[in-house]
Amino acid sequence: MARVLPMLGLAHLDRPFDYLVDQAMDADAQPGTRVRIRFAGRLVDGYLLERRASSDHGGKLAWLERVVSPEQVLTPELVELTHAVAERYAGTTPDVVRLAVPPRHARVEKAEFAAPPAEEPVEAELSRWADYDGGVDFLSALRDGLHPRVAWQARPGEDVATRLAELASVVAAAGRGVVIVVPDQRDLDRLEHACAELLGDWCVTLAAGLGPTARYRRWLRVLRGSARVVIGTRSAVFAPVRDLGLTVVFDDGDPSLDEPRAPYPHPREVAVLRAHQTASALVIGGFARTAEAQALVESGWARNLVAARDVIRGDMPRIEGVSDDDRRIAGDPLARSARIPNIAFDAARRALAEDRPVLFSVPRRGYLPSVACGRCREDARCRRCHGPLQMNERGDLTCRWCGRPENRFVCPNCGGTVVRARMVGDKRTAEELGRAFVGVPVLTSAGDKIVDDVPPGARVVVATPGAAPRAEGGYGAAVLLDTWAQLDRQDLRAAEEAVRAWMAVATLVRPHTDGGRVVIVADAALTPVQALVRWDPVGFAGHELGLRRELAFPPAVTMASIDGPPAAVAAFLGMLELPAGVQQLGPVPLPLGVRAPAGLDPSEGIERVLLRTAREHGRGLAAALRAAQVVRHARHEDTAGIRVQLDPPTIG
Known part of the structure; x- marks a missing residue:
């Protein structure tokens, strides 16, 4: 028997279902593989999550239609991470999986992949990190396999690409994996050049600009253990590196890192969740600093990594x-x-x-x-x-x-x-x-x-x-x-x-x-x-x-936005059972500068409602929004065009 997650994107069907496995598919039907199943009379895609001897379902089970590929692309770590991200952002696990796992290309899977490089990565010269208070101790912790979490404030004029490549070389030389996320292609090109000199074939680049075939080929290299270091843009934060030792998100305030697809997860928050789940190191860096990164420091979850004032004044x-x-x-x-x-x-x-x-x-x-x-x-x-x-x-x-x-x-x-x-x-x-x-x-x-x-x-x-x-x-x-x-x-x-x-x-x-x-x-x-x-x-x-604590704005609080046509917003609010302490703001017209939900014309009068609660109750608000989404999809209510977003980048 197999437990399968159907890729439906409907909140009330966001759970695994049990299917029988034919003897002919038994060897290929392993956890993490892509499969095809019959659901409600039609064939849909799915991921096999688990093999079990028996089912909790008391009724008759359907048979697995076929195993699309024996490649185990949805690793146990990705299953845990995508589920956590869906809960954090009041979304569905299939939507997050679509962000994490690129589309399949059969010819790429059948191609021969080069073996991992014979030579191990060598640490670069790291003297520039001594200019940062605590920089030497930070590098020592990375070498020892510990999980330091820092907010790195890059010095004026700092060669960021080289510094990031140096961090990657430290962790890769210790035999662990690294993920580095930067905002755009220009940053990625510089980082790729710096990493090529230090890491060679141990480093791969993941970005949408590569094209689907090249991107999937490189993604499989990471999955199969032929590369330890992944550098890329937004979705690279989900890269399936083995034995993750360090995740870096640089310039987390850049709007290019705002995910436009549901459930709109920010790479910084995904990296925080992943660092917690895998007990790995985390660096959130930039020349400037976001309030979200500062909140992590003031909470004690991360610490500052900054240069001395005299060094900064000289630069x-x-x-x-x-x-x-x-x-x-x-x-x-x-x-x-x-x-x-x-x-x-x-x-x-x-x-x-x-x-x-x-x-x-x-x-x-x-x-x-x-x-x-x-x-x-x-x-x-x-x-x-x-x-x-x-x-x-x-x-x-x-x-x-x-x-x-x-x-x-x-x-x-x-x-x-x-x-x-x-x-x-x-x-x-x-x-x-x-x-x-x-x-x-x-x-x-x-x-x-x-x-x-x-x-x-x-x-x-x-x-x-x-x-x-x-x-x-x-x-x-x-x-x-x-x-x-x-x-x-x-x-x-x-x-x-x-x-x-x-x-x-x-x-x-x-x-x-x-x-x-x-x-x-x-x-x-x-x-x-x-x-x-x-x-x-x-x-x-x-x-x-x-200031945001005084005014009760994110990240001091958790805030959710509900955008859509007035009737649809009102209907969704009617399904929502808000926890105690949640404050509703609005409805008001969608603020200027905020993109309308996909498929809607801004001239048609789109409204926005904001929901606000204390940070410690944020998971309760996310759970309430997920429950309302379940009711909405199960009832087939007329709520088309609704966009539900936790901690939206633009509040207006």
Whole structure:
């Protein structure tokens, strides 16, 4: 007899079912294999979880239709992990399994796989870790097979890829497995290059960009023990490495790590669950720090791994904030016309005179990505979906959300027909800087045209957050523009994301001892700006966490969002039996900037309800939401389009 998990994705069927196994399939029908079963009269996919001599089911059992493959892809550790993630995020185990196990490719399974490398990995030179307080003890704990858990604060200008490769070499040399998760392909390419030098064939890369066949081939290498180190993006956190010794999630605040598929698990939280289940080490790192990582430190579950202040001061560039009312830019015509004060131009001119590149960071791509009515200054919005309008170089207006052209703008507030720029994008900024720095090459990096590296020499680079290319030896100066657009967003994480973006830019600039300079056009008295000027991400994360405790926002509390059409949301709430102490907020219209649930039109009036409870009661809220999902699917209620999400990345 076999216990099988059907891949149905329905909450009331999220459990194993018993099936009889034919003698011909007995050898192949092993735990972890893919199978086909007949369920409710139709053939569906499933995973065989367990072989048993008898069944608890009193009725007649159906037969297993066939074993799709004898490859045991769903390991016992993955079964435990996917079930824990489903419970944590009020989802279903099949949905998590789809994230953890890539689709099968039969030809790949039948191909011959190379044996594990004959030579063992060799530890790299690790002297740079001694600059971090407790760094030597941390490495010793990794060598000894212990499970230290740290929040690593990378130094300004740190070669992160090399440091991560060094950690992987320490653990792999001890014969244990490593998983390293980074936000995007650019980070992954640098990490792959660093790991290739230290680990060779013991390291494999997992990313969606590989294509399904190549990805499955590499995933099988890990499963079969031919590789000990896995590096990759989001879903690599589930990689089936043997004897896991270390999991790393770097830059956990990057929005690229937000999973868009149900039940929307964040790799950081998956890594925390996995480290707990496997008694393995965990590193959550970054140049900035999230409130979630700080909460782990303040709870005592993890500890700080930071460099001494004198080391940080020696690494960082000179950073200064310049506000609009600063006496140094009073009456400055450049500040009024081009949003760039003279002090920032001076920093750029000095760097260019020394034949060094200069980086200008702007928060949005495009020409004029946000416009307002020229008469009443009301934001210009699309008549169809209420999304923000933008203007291209030709003066055409289109919606940033639905792409609909606006051929004749009329302000619904005052009747005005003329628009003005509310925000300037990278293209318009590059145009202005090209006129300001005549004869200097101007390069843009944003959207789908991202530049990875720029050659040495005097040039101006205009980039959006996360798209700034690296410069050999570092930029001579960087200027952070339109910071109000990052800080004024109606979002819980606006300040946190702004600090993360600013520090990512500042770490590309040379140290102040080599003339590196950063000018941030913002009020230097603001707490986020001070965090950058002092380079104190730990203090800022503690400040943010304190504010969220006062206001009862995540991660100080557990919060769930229920999004969907008003009638469907009301019906779902009627099925929900909330534990004591859960507070309901809303319903309210879905906040601007939050994506609508899949298949729904934002113009159709989508609502959001937030549920909030104390952190220690978070599992109770998740269990209540799972129970409501069971009732919803079992009754076939009209709740189509509902999205249930624990700790949503955007609250609004």
